[in-house]
Amino acid sequence: MRLLLRWLVNGLMLLLVAYLFPSISLTGPFSALFTALLLGLVNALIRPVLLVLTLPITVLTLGLFTLVINGLLFWFVSALVPGFHVAGFWSAFWGALVYSILSWAASALIVERDR
Known part of the structure; x- marks a missing residue:
């Protein structure tokens, strides 16, 4: 149940990011x-594999x-x-950053209420 709720929250946060950024x-x-x-x-x-492969540059750039x-x-x-379009890299960069912050905050609120 909690996984389904997080999935719905992430979908809503994605809609919010698309509303905030006209390039998404x-x-x-x-x-x-x-x-x-x-x-x-x-x-x-895929992300864990990429993180391991790019570990030297990640360490060099301090994460x-x-x-x-x-x-x-x-x-x-x-x-x-x-049905999902991102105009370019910088739109994806800022969209991913805002999406991760919003979904983290919303998921933290849901988990706190659930306990």
């Missing part, structure tokens, strides 16, 4: 839910390269989902 667009709530699901899968499966990886994965998911 979603065609509707179902594409937001599908995008949130795919973002979760990509972050669970800031992780933000670039997040932006690239956000942009990658926009290429896979037909």
